[in-house]
Amino acid sequence: MSEQVSMGDPGPTGRFGDFGGMYVPESLVPACIELEKEFRQAWADPAFRRRLDNLLRDYAGRPTPLTEARRLSDELGVRVLLKREDLTHTGSHKINNVLGQGLLTLEMGKTRMVAETGAGQHGVATATAAALFGLECVVYMGEVDTRRQELNVFRMELLGAEVRPVRSGSRTLKDAVNEALRDWVATVETTHYCLGSVMGPHPFPWMVRELQSVVGGEAREQCRALLDGADPDLVVACVGGGSNAAGTFAGFVDTGARLVGVEAAGGSAMGHGVPGVLHGMRSYLLQDEWGQILEAESISAGLDYPGIGPEHSYLADVGRARYEIASDEEVLAALQLLSRREGIIPALEPAHALAWLVRAVRSGEVPLGSTVLMTLSGRGDKDAETVMRALA
Amino acid sequence: MTTALGVAVEPHLRAVRDAGRKILVTYVTGGLQPHWIDALSAMVDAGADLVEIGIPFSDPVMDGVTIQEASSRALAHGANPASILDAIAPLEVPVPLVAMTYYNLVSRAGHRRFSAMLSEAGVRGAILPDLPLEESGPWESAAAASGVETALLASPVTPDDRLGELCRRARGFVYGVNLMGVTGERASLSATTRVLAKRLKSTTDKPVVMGFGISGPEQAVEAAAEADGVVVASALMRLFLDGQGPGALAAAVARIRQALDRG
Numbered sequence A: 001m002s003e004q005v006s007m008g009d010p011g012p013t014g015r016f017g018d019f020g021g022m023y024v025p026e027s028l029v030p031a032c033i034e035l036e037k038e039f040r041q042a043w044a045d046p047a048f049r050r051r052l053d054n055l056l057r058d059y060a061g062r063p064t065p066l067t068e069a070r071r072l073s074d075e076l077g078v079r080v081l082l083k084r085e086d087l088t089h090t091g092s093h094k095i096n097n098v099l100g101q102g103l104l105t106l107e108m109g110k111t112r113m114v115a116e117t118g119a120g121q122h123g124v125a126t127a128t129a130a131a132l133f134g135l136e137c138v139v140y141m142g143e144v145d146t147r148r149q150e151l152n153v154f155r156m157e158l159l160g161a162e163v164r165p166v167r168s169g170s171r172t173l174k175d176a177v178n179e180a181l182r183d184w185v186a187t188v189e190t191t192h193y194c195l196g197s198v199m200g201p202h203p204f205p206w207m208v209r210e211l212q213s214v215v216g217g218e219a220r221e222q223c224r225a226l227l228d229g230a231d232p233d234l235v236v237a238c239v240g241g242g243s244n245a246a247g248t249f250a251g252f253v254d255t256g257a258r259l260v261g262v263e264a265a266g267g268s269a270m271g272h273g274v275p276g277v278l279h280g281m282r283s284y285l286l287q288d289e290w291g292q293i294l295e296a297e298s299i300s301a302g303l304d305y306p307g308i309g310p311e312h313s314y315l316a317d318v319g320r321a322r323y324e325i326a327s328d329e330e331v332l333a334a335l336q337l338l339s340r341r342e343g344i345i346p347a348l349e350p351a352h353a354l355a356w357l358v359r360a361v362r363s364g365e366v367p368l369g370s371t372v373l374m375t376l377s378g379r380g381d382k383d384a385e386t387v388m389r390a391l392a
Numbered sequence B: 001m002t003t004a005l006g007v008a009v010e011p012h013l014r015a016v017r018d019a020g021r022k023i024l025v026t027y028v029t030g031g032l033q034p035h036w037i038d039a040l041s042a043m044v045d046a047g048a049d050l051v052e053i054g055i056p057f058s059d060p061v062m063d064g065v066t067i068q069e070a071s072s073r074a075l076a077h078g079a080n081p082a083s084i085l086d087a088i089a090p091l092e093v094p095v096p097l098v099a100m101t102y103y104n105l106v107s108r109a110g111h112r113r114f115s116a117m118l119s120e121a122g123v124r125g126a127i128l129p130d131l132p133l134e135e136s137g138p139w140e141s142a143a144a145a146s147g148v149e150t151a152l153l154a155s156p157v158t159p160d161d162r163l164g165e166l167c168r169r170a171r172g173f174v175y176g177v178n179l180m181g182v183t184g185e186r187a188s189l190s191a192t193t194r195v196l197a198k199r200l201k202s203t204t205d206k207p208v209v210m211g212f213g214i215s216g217p218e219q220a221v222e223a224a225a226e227a228d229g230v231v232v233a234s235a236l237m238r239l240f241l242d243g244q245g246p247g248a249l250a251a252a253v254a255r256i257r258q259a260l261d262r263g
């Protein structure tokens, strides 16, 4: 069954089964249609692909290594292979997406990018791409997150971006997306909305997955080289909107590997949500009986989102991927475990993936001796202060 | 036609236009204050030809700070679609009422249930700013089956061919968005207003009203020049948020009415 599920082109309507679509105000419809056309053309154009590949190599530092986590593996009793997105320029997988969208912005003749950010990694990545391509850049960030991630605010400003704190709603990622959309409605003729995950209206969920599929593509080849042509038994990644997971899964969806995405316990759209429409897409969402969006809550700003990318909703509904959760405490323990066993301090977001894996191995849900590919989506520097306070 | 089921939108607006008057649409956020229903009635008495009732949503991406604040206050007071529609149901007003909300509230309730809730409360129209033509088919049929007319928003960047389809599928009226941006008071009228109004009027015979940013009588007259009428929303809600009562709202509506009638 599961072999038939693919992560393909969702077509002009942007549907993944019942999910996705393009629920935007009329003022944004022409921009979404233009973007889909531009991306479709660029993605099929070898010259564009070459430019992007060169940037990914020479600027972002790809390919990223696959690291065999030996001491962690010994401790857990499963073989853990880490896909090291933490080693990219700017320190997370977000760079893969923004280099692609930055190039597209140039192709469309636009001069300004806006972005939302939660943890600040996507904001930093967007500010980086804007500096590289000579574009103006405004990043919307919930006020709560500007305090949690002060260092990233400063990094964005150093890179020449303007960071606008968002004081509406829960003052986190969801509200930053609202504000970025409001900006875009008013500026769409000169501005590209550089969305940071596999969410939002078509073509974003598809485009961002394609731009992140380099993670899964590399990982698959690297696993095969290491495992004598075999694929891992399990592929696991954390899920906020779901871009590092989607990029990873894209490389393994047609293999026999189990696919698991791990959400924050306090932001589990898949665990506690029902399908609805927010930020331009139909997907699972945390909402009340009337359709008011509920606030997600997590120690990691990057997973504080009440929704999930529509393709994940689809993969869950057809049974190809499973979505699990990890609590703040488990996550802190996992972060320390990886730091001490491997000398790698992960970001809080990918520590969710490890937290679930530790629990699943101990409960027997993941058999001893399994081979596990885990995407380490980012490095922990940005979270040092949060972790220091949490452990105090 | 005033019945328990409210007033149908398009015939009423056509009648206003045929009588040589400009259409004045006003707005109130449902549940914003305990006396929001009085404000609604006062606006009608002061000359509104149609009232939009905002059913607040937690994440109103097409709204600026005024309606964002009105929405979050109403939600904090416990407003929901049922409480708002229950408050409207007993009302007998001689003009059409139209619900303005975001699609997730409709999707959560279900298309048929939501459209039935509207029509049972005498609300005969709907505006869903985040539901474009591409996605609105299923809602349009459910709404039509309940006698709910769905007005569609046209934007300054809507291309001509799309404008044609939009005007064909709009029910009740076509809502021209004055500017590129969200709702909210503005110091002056956007230059895009006139251009879009003319394009709409040369595309459709349905009533065309222009809205977004209209903050006072002069702007209303200017925006109505090439169209059949105007929508005034944030400027009225700003008064409400600043603690003014139904009387002050009615006075503001009356000033706009007079200005429109003078032309």
Ligand SMILES: Cc1ncc(COP(=O)(O)O)c(C=O)c1O
Residues within 6 Å of the ligand: A092, A093, A118, A119, A120, A121, A122, A196, A197, A198, A238, A239, A240, A241, A242, A243, A244, A245, A301, A302, A303, A347, A349, A350, A377, A378, A379
């Ligand atoms: C390191 C890292 N991983 C993961 C995420 C979550 O995003 P996504 O689910 O799109 O990969 C973030 C978001 O800020 C992040 O910074």
